Amino acid sequence: LQVNAEESGDDLANPPKVEEKLGAVPHGLSTDSEVAQREAESISRKTLRSSAEKFEFQAEVSRLMDIIINSLYSNKDIFLRELISNASDALDKIRFLSLTDKEVLGEGDTAKLEIQIKLDKEKKILSIRDRGIGMTKEDLIKNLGTIAKSGTSAFVEKMQSGGDLNLIGQFGVGFYSVYLVADYVEVISKHNDDKQYVWESKADGAFAISEDTWNEPLGRGTEIRLHLRDEAKEYLEEDKLKDLVKKYSEFINFPIYLWTTKEVDVEVPADEEESSEEEESTPEAKEDEDTEEDEEKKPKTKTIKETTSEWELLNDVKAVWLRSPKEVTDEEYSKFYHSLAKDFGDEKPMSWSHFTAEGDVEFKALLFVPPKAPHDLYESYYNNNKSNLKLYVRRVFISDEFDDLLPKYLNFLKGIVDSDTLPLNVSREMLQQHSSLKTIKKKLIRKALDMIRKIAEEDPDEYSNKDKTDEEKSEMAEKKGQYAKFWNEFGKSIKLGIIEDATNRNRLAKLLRFESTKSDGKLASLDEYISRMKPGQKDIFYITGSSKEQLEKSPFLERLTKKNYEVIFFTDPVDEYLMQYLMDYEDKKFQNVSKEGLKLGKDSKLKDLKESFKELTDWWKKALESENVDSVKISNRLHDTPCVVVTSKYGWSANMEKIMQAQTLSDSSKQAYMRGKRVLEINPRHPIIKELRDKVAQDNESEGLKQTARLVYQTALMESGFNLPDPKEFARRTTRTSCRCLPLLRTVLF
Numbered sequence: 084l085q086v087n088a089e090e091s092g093d094d095l096a097n098p099p100k101v102e103e104k105l106g107a108v109p110h111g112l113s114t115d116s117e118v119a120q121r122e123a124e125s126i127s128r129k130t131l132r133s134s135a136e137k138f139e140f141q142a143e144v145s146r147l148m149d150i151i152i153n154s155l156y157s158n159k160d161i162f163l164r165e166l167i168s169n170a171s172d173a174l175d176k177i178r179f180l181s182l183t184d185k186e187v188l189g190e191g192d193t194a195k196l197e198i199q200i201k202l203d204k205e206k207k208i209l210s211i212r213d214r215g216i217g218m219t220k221e222d223l224i225k226n227l228g229t230i231a232k233s234g235t236s237a238f239v240e241k242m243q244s245g246g247d248l249n250l251i252g253q254f255g256v257g258f259y260s261v262y263l264v265a266d267y268v269e270v271i272s273k274h275n276d277d278k279q280y281v282w283e284s285k286a287d288g289a290f291a292i293s294e295d296t297w298n299e300p301l302g303r304g305t306e307i308r309l310h311l312r313d314e315a316k317e318y319l320e321e322d323k324l325k326d327l328v329k330k331y332s333e334f335i336n337f338p339i340y341l342w343t344t345k346e347v348d349v350e351v352p353a354d355e356e357e358s359s360e361e362e363e364s365t366p367e368a369k370e371d372e373d374t375e376e377d378e379e380k381k382p383k384t385k386t387i388k389e390t391t392s393e394w395e396l397l398n399d400v401k402a403v404w405l406r407s408p409k410e411v412t413d414e415e416y417s418k419f420y421h422s423l424a425k426d427f428g429d430e431k432p433m434s435w436s437h438f439t440a441e442g443d444v445e446f447k448a449l450l451f452v453p454p455k456a457p458h459d460l461y462e463s464y465y466n467n468n469k470s471n472l473k474l475y476v477r478r479v480f481i482s483d484e485f486d487d488l489l490p491k492y493l494n495f496l497k498g499i500v501d502s503d504t505l506p507l508n509v510s511r512e513m514l515q516q517h518s519s520l521k522t523i524k525k526k527l528i529r530k531a532l533d534m535i536r537k538i539a540e541e542d543p544d545e546y547s548n549k550d551k552t553d554e555e556k557s558e559m560a561e562k563k564g565q566y567a568k569f570w571n572e573f574g575k576s577i578k579l580g581i582i583e584d585a586t587n588r589n590r591l592a593k594l595l596r597f598e599s600t601k602s603d604g605k606l607a608s609l610d611e612y613i614s615r616m617k618p619g620q621k622d623i624f625y626i627t628g629s630s631k632e633q634l635e636k637s638p639f640l641e642r643l644t645k646k647n648y649e650v651i652f653f654t655d656p657v658d659e660y661l662m663q664y665l666m667d668y669e670d671k672k673f674q675n676v677s678k679e680g681l682k683l684g685k686d687s688k689l690k691d692l693k694e695s696f697k698e699l700t701d702w703w704k705k706a707l708e709s710e711n712v713d714s715v716k717i718s719n720r721l722h723d724t725p726c727v728v729v730t731s732k733y734g735w736s737a738n739m740e741k742i743m744q745a746q747t748l749s750d751s752s753k754q755a756y757m758r759g760k761r762v763l764e765i766n767p768r769h770p771i772i773k774e775l776r777d778k779v780a781q782d783n784e785s786e787g788l789k790q791t792a793r794l795v796y797q798t799a800l801m802e803s804g805f806n807l808p809d810p811k812e813f814a815r816r817t818t819r820t821s822c823r824c825l826p827l828l829r830t831v832l833f
């Protein structure tokens with residue numbers, strides 16, 4: 084990665100040494116010492132320091148930077164919140180380490196966990212400094228340039244298809260937003276384990292790193308100096324920065340200070356000449372002579388304007404979750420969500436739950452359902468145990484990658500948990516083992532599922548609101564369609580929950596939504612299905628396939644719809660797995676209508692029919708011996724179709740077979756084993772079946788009969804949703820048979 088340093092004309096071979104005297108500045112940030120000024124001037128945006136080691140950005144990072152630097156995106160403000168958020172993360176990290184080793188914090192100003200923002204109007208430099216964990220030389224190289232995260236290419240792709248730059252933080256590449264406003268950036272950083280280094284780049288494909296021997300020693304932490312572009316001068320205005328911090332970084336848990344400069348009136352001793360002149364020229368002076376005499380002994384003063392500077396605190400660090408829910412407004416919850424989730428889109432969270440758990444294990448929690456699923460929610464679902472909850476112990480941030488605070492299927496929730504029960508001064512690994520975590524997890528799941536249920540309860544599309552007052556109705560109108568929205572974004576997670584969480588299966592099943600033969604294009608719940616069940620109906624009927632449109636035409640539904648039974652359409656591949664775990668609901672069993680075992684009341688004629696078609700069914704079963712067909716039976720589900728192929732109850736359905744075949748790494752021997760035994764079900768009322776019966780009775784050795792029966796079977800396979808093992812053979816047979824048995828075929832196909 085390292086490329087040869089290009090010698091430039093700048094005389095920086097011996098950078099000036101650290102200045103001894105830093106002047107009377109308040110705690111910290113004395114970055115504008117003369118030496119630093121000279122240094123900054125000498126490089127003056129022409130070229131990077133010649134003595135530095137130079138590196139190329141990783142290709143994806145370089146593309147990302149190109150996009151940012153050339154972006155016409157108008158909301159350039161976002162860079163500040165990204166830098167403050169990084170500073171806050173770095174402070175969280177050092178505070179966490181200090182729990183087990185106090186020494187890491189250092190002494191004096193270095194131990195102050197705060198963020199400082201400073202402006203240099205003249206040189207157009209905006210600096211953001213934190214006393215966080217800092218970066219070693221290696222960290223600087225990796226974190227700011229050479230390692231592309233998974234979010235880098237995802238974000239580049241998103242931007243190329245017209246995505247919103249505002250979402251940069253969610254992709255974990257927020258730092259690079261600095262190039263929206265700066266054309267040259269320096270990152271000065273000091274980690275406890277390394278010397279102080281300067282990273283610098285003009286976003287031209289390369290960055291440079293040098294050991295820092297000229298700036299003020301930071302003690303520990305990072306200072307980012309943005310050399311602002313001309314068109315970004317507004318970020319040198321104190322008021323602008325104050326507004327931005329208020330808007331975006333209000334909920335940062337560390338104090339954010341801005342170095343502000345004010346003109347104030349000060350009383351200074353007046354020199355004698357001036358005071359005597361003043362006495363003569365002031366008419367009031369004569370009038371007040373008596374009083375003047377009394378005060379004669381007091382020294383004469385005058386008021387002059389003086390410029391003073393001070394650190395002004397910009398945020399209130401009281402954590403939202405520690406406040407009573409009654410005191411927090413909806414707007415505050417929304418803003419807190421945006422800052423917590425780094426989701427600065429326009430949409431509010433769909434729902435939230437703010438509660439305190441009491442008893443043996445005490446904690447406060449605030450959970451949110453985001454308005455949209457993140458881009459990578461189901462990517463590496465099974466390899467990623469990290470929940471999106473931030474864990475705090477007594478207000479101290481511990482981790483946002485804590486395994487097992489929530490089960491995987493609830494990973495789409497964002498939020499925080501602050502526990503008073505967990506110990507503070509133990510390692511993350513020890514904490515991970517703590518017995519209270521189980522209780523916390525259990526309570527969080529309950530609350531999360533309640534919160535999701537509430538989205539449905541408050542949605543007028545879900546429940547009739549005829550008993551509601553007008554005020555309640557208008558409140559509900561806002562929530563209209565919210566559950567369908569939730570379902571579209573996170574429905575798969577609920578299904579995965581049903582598969583994975585046996586304890587909460589019934590609660591989760593209540594949240595399940597689907598379309599059905601009676602749902603009229605809307606989503607229905609299992610409770611609705613049950614309320615619509617026909618008297619005497621024992622099972623909940625469903626069918627699986629790749630689309631609703633395809634399923635609506637399925638021959639498996641013929642008798643069921645005629646008899647007015649409702650059938651659920653499951654069209655997501657995960658549904659096949661789901662239905663292996665969801666056996667029953669409210670004492671009703673689930674029945675896949677394309678599998679064996681469908682009962683639709685008693686058919687009094689069945690016995691006679693069986694008898695009448697016995698010769699055909701026996702003959703056909705024998706003819707299909709090599710096809711994994713277990714038996715040939717009279718069907719109770721068909722009306723217009725001559726026959727279908729159903730699968731055994733515990734084997735794969737036709738749809739599942741297709742899903743498994745589509746999986747690159749699936750094991751073909753397992754496929755053969757799991758493929759359900761097939762049963763050919765015939766429709767005794769269909770003319771072609773009747774004709775086949777007659778033909779078998781006449782001459783069951785006829786080649787034409789065998790060909791036709793095979794063709795009818797293969798057509799049934801296709802109609803039942805199976806892939807034909809040899810489509811070419813089917814095509815050949817169709818053409819051949821169509822010549823020989825045209826009249827019969829016409830009945831099959833049309």
Ligand SMILES: Nc1ncnc2c1ncn2[C@@H]1O[C@H](COP(=O)(O)OP(=O)(O)OP(=O)(O)O)[C@@H](O)[C@H]1O
Pocket residue numbers: 165168169170172173213215216217218226227251252253254255256257258259304305425
């Ligand atoms: N002020 C800082 N102190 C210490 N490390 C930092 C600082 N700023 C950035 N980093 C490091 O650089 C990395 C890249 O930052 P970047 O903002 O691009 O991504 P991120 O912080 O991981 O994600 P996000 O943008 O969502 O905050 C960080 O993960 C962190 O390791």
